[in-house]
Amino acid sequence: MQNKHLIPLPSLCNHYKIEMSFFNGxxxxxxxxxxxxxxxxxxxxxxxxDIEKMIRLHQELHLNYEGIDTVFNLLEKIDYLKAELTSAQNKLQRYTND
Structure with a gap:
Protein backbone atom coordinates (compact mmCIF):
# COMPACT_ATOMS: atom_id res chain seq x y z
CA MET A 1 0.00 0.00 0.00
CA GLN A 2 1.43 3.36 -0.94
CA ASN A 3 1.70 6.08 1.70
CA LYS A 4 0.13 8.70 -0.56
CA HIS A 5 -3.14 6.75 -0.39
CA LEU A 6 -3.16 6.69 3.40
CA ILE A 7 -4.91 9.26 5.57
CA PRO A 8 -3.71 9.88 9.15
CA LEU A 9 -6.37 9.30 11.79
CA PRO A 10 -5.53 12.55 13.64
CA SER A 11 -6.44 14.44 10.45
CA LEU A 12 -9.78 12.63 10.33
CA CYS A 13 -10.39 13.47 13.98
CA ASN A 14 -9.89 17.15 13.24
CA HIS A 15 -11.93 17.08 10.04
CA TYR A 16 -14.93 15.21 11.47
CA LYS A 17 -14.61 16.66 14.98
CA ILE A 18 -14.54 13.22 16.58
CA GLU A 19 -12.35 11.71 19.29
CA MET A 20 -9.51 9.30 18.51
CA SER A 21 -11.16 6.84 20.90
CA PHE A 22 -13.94 6.33 18.32
CA PHE A 23 -11.42 5.17 15.71
CA ASN A 24 -9.64 3.05 18.31
CA GLY A 25 -12.96 1.39 19.11
CA ASP A 50 -17.31 3.60 5.07
CA ILE A 51 -15.78 5.76 7.81
CA GLU A 52 -18.26 8.55 7.05
CA LYS A 53 -21.16 6.07 7.25
CA MET A 54 -19.86 4.78 10.58
CA ILE A 55 -19.54 8.30 11.97
CA ARG A 56 -23.10 9.15 10.89
CA LEU A 57 -24.47 5.91 12.36
CA HIS A 58 -22.69 6.65 15.62
CA GLN A 59 -23.56 10.34 15.88
CA GLU A 60 -27.03 10.50 14.36
CA LEU A 61 -28.45 7.12 15.40
CA HIS A 62 -26.31 6.72 18.54
CA LEU A 63 -25.25 3.22 17.52
CA ASN A 64 -22.46 1.49 19.37
CA TYR A 65 -19.78 -0.59 17.65
CA GLU A 66 -21.95 -3.72 17.69
CA GLY A 67 -24.79 -1.81 16.04
CA ILE A 68 -22.48 -0.38 13.39
CA ASP A 69 -21.15 -3.88 12.70
CA THR A 70 -24.69 -5.22 12.36
CA VAL A 71 -25.69 -2.46 9.93
CA PHE A 72 -22.60 -3.05 7.79
CA ASN A 73 -23.23 -6.81 7.74
CA LEU A 74 -26.82 -6.21 6.63
CA LEU A 75 -25.71 -3.77 3.92
CA GLU A 76 -23.20 -6.35 2.69
CA LYS A 77 -25.97 -8.99 2.53
CA ILE A 78 -28.22 -6.58 0.63
CA ASP A 79 -25.46 -5.96 -1.94
CA TYR A 80 -24.94 -9.72 -2.31
CA LEU A 81 -28.66 -10.35 -2.76
CA LYS A 82 -28.93 -7.54 -5.33
CA ALA A 83 -26.11 -9.13 -7.32
CA GLU A 84 -27.80 -12.54 -7.10
CA LEU A 85 -31.12 -11.06 -8.24
CA THR A 86 -29.48 -9.32 -11.19
CA SER A 87 -27.76 -12.56 -12.17
CA ALA A 88 -31.02 -14.50 -11.94
CA GLN A 89 -32.85 -11.85 -13.98
CA ASN A 90 -30.16 -11.97 -16.67
CA LYS A 91 -30.39 -15.76 -16.86
CA LEU A 92 -34.18 -15.62 -17.05
CA GLN A 93 -34.06 -13.02 -19.79
CA ARG A 94 -31.74 -15.24 -21.86
CA TYR A 95 -34.25 -18.08 -21.71
CA THR A 96 -37.32 -15.96 -22.40
CA ASN A 97 -35.77 -14.22 -25.43
CA ASP A 98 -35.13 -17.48 -27.32
Whole structure:
Protein backbone atom coordinates (compact mmCIF):
# COMPACT_ATOMS: atom_id res chain seq x y z
CA MET A 1 0.00 0.00 0.00
CA GLN A 2 1.43 3.36 -0.94
CA ASN A 3 1.70 6.08 1.70
CA LYS A 4 0.13 8.70 -0.56
CA HIS A 5 -3.14 6.75 -0.39
CA LEU A 6 -3.16 6.69 3.40
CA ILE A 7 -4.91 9.26 5.57
CA PRO A 8 -3.71 9.88 9.15
CA LEU A 9 -6.37 9.30 11.79
CA PRO A 10 -5.53 12.55 13.64
CA SER A 11 -6.44 14.44 10.45
CA LEU A 12 -9.78 12.63 10.33
CA CYS A 13 -10.39 13.47 13.98
CA ASN A 14 -9.89 17.15 13.24
CA HIS A 15 -11.93 17.08 10.04
CA TYR A 16 -14.93 15.21 11.47
CA LYS A 17 -14.61 16.66 14.98
CA ILE A 18 -14.54 13.22 16.58
CA GLU A 19 -12.35 11.71 19.29
CA MET A 20 -9.51 9.30 18.51
CA SER A 21 -11.16 6.84 20.90
CA PHE A 22 -13.94 6.33 18.32
CA PHE A 23 -11.42 5.17 15.71
CA ASN A 24 -9.64 3.05 18.31
CA GLY A 25 -12.96 1.39 19.11
CA UNK A 26 -13.66 0.75 15.43
CA UNK A 27 -10.19 -0.76 15.08
CA UNK A 28 -10.55 -2.88 18.23
CA UNK A 29 -13.92 -4.17 17.05
CA UNK A 30 -12.45 -5.02 13.63
CA UNK A 31 -14.53 -2.53 11.67
CA UNK A 32 -11.57 -0.69 10.17
CA UNK A 33 -8.04 -1.68 9.20
CA UNK A 34 -5.43 0.69 10.54
CA UNK A 35 -1.91 0.93 9.11
CA UNK A 36 0.87 2.43 11.19
CA UNK A 37 3.22 4.75 9.30
CA UNK A 38 5.99 6.43 11.31
CA UNK A 39 4.04 5.91 14.56
CA UNK A 40 0.90 7.50 13.06
CA UNK A 41 -2.20 5.39 12.57
CA UNK A 42 -3.66 5.76 9.08
CA UNK A 43 -6.44 4.30 6.96
CA UNK A 44 -6.59 3.83 3.21
CA UNK A 45 -8.43 6.56 1.33
CA UNK A 46 -10.75 3.98 -0.26
CA UNK A 47 -12.32 3.42 3.17
CA UNK A 48 -13.37 7.05 3.72
CA UNK A 49 -16.95 6.43 2.54
CA ASP A 50 -17.31 3.60 5.07
CA ILE A 51 -15.78 5.76 7.81
CA GLU A 52 -18.26 8.55 7.05
CA LYS A 53 -21.16 6.07 7.25
CA MET A 54 -19.86 4.78 10.58
CA ILE A 55 -19.54 8.30 11.97
CA ARG A 56 -23.10 9.15 10.89
CA LEU A 57 -24.47 5.91 12.36
CA HIS A 58 -22.69 6.65 15.62
CA GLN A 59 -23.56 10.34 15.88
CA GLU A 60 -27.03 10.50 14.36
CA LEU A 61 -28.45 7.12 15.40
CA HIS A 62 -26.31 6.72 18.54
CA LEU A 63 -25.25 3.22 17.52
CA ASN A 64 -22.46 1.49 19.37
CA TYR A 65 -19.78 -0.59 17.65
CA GLU A 66 -21.95 -3.72 17.69
CA GLY A 67 -24.79 -1.81 16.04
CA ILE A 68 -22.48 -0.38 13.39
CA ASP A 69 -21.15 -3.88 12.70
CA THR A 70 -24.69 -5.22 12.36
CA VAL A 71 -25.69 -2.46 9.93
CA PHE A 72 -22.60 -3.05 7.79
CA ASN A 73 -23.23 -6.81 7.74
CA LEU A 74 -26.82 -6.21 6.63
CA LEU A 75 -25.71 -3.77 3.92
CA GLU A 76 -23.20 -6.35 2.69
CA LYS A 77 -25.97 -8.99 2.53
CA ILE A 78 -28.22 -6.58 0.63
CA ASP A 79 -25.46 -5.96 -1.94
CA TYR A 80 -24.94 -9.72 -2.31
CA LEU A 81 -28.66 -10.35 -2.76
CA LYS A 82 -28.93 -7.54 -5.33
CA ALA A 83 -26.11 -9.13 -7.32
CA GLU A 84 -27.80 -12.54 -7.10
CA LEU A 85 -31.12 -11.06 -8.24
CA THR A 86 -29.48 -9.32 -11.19
CA SER A 87 -27.76 -12.56 -12.17
CA ALA A 88 -31.02 -14.50 -11.94
CA GLN A 89 -32.85 -11.85 -13.98
CA ASN A 90 -30.16 -11.97 -16.67
CA LYS A 91 -30.39 -15.76 -16.86
CA LEU A 92 -34.18 -15.62 -17.05
CA GLN A 93 -34.06 -13.02 -19.79
CA ARG A 94 -31.74 -15.24 -21.86
CA TYR A 95 -34.25 -18.08 -21.71
CA THR A 96 -37.32 -15.96 -22.40
CA ASN A 97 -35.77 -14.22 -25.43
CA ASP A 98 -35.13 -17.48 -27.32
Missing amino acids: LKDYGLIEVVSVEKTNCIHQDKIA
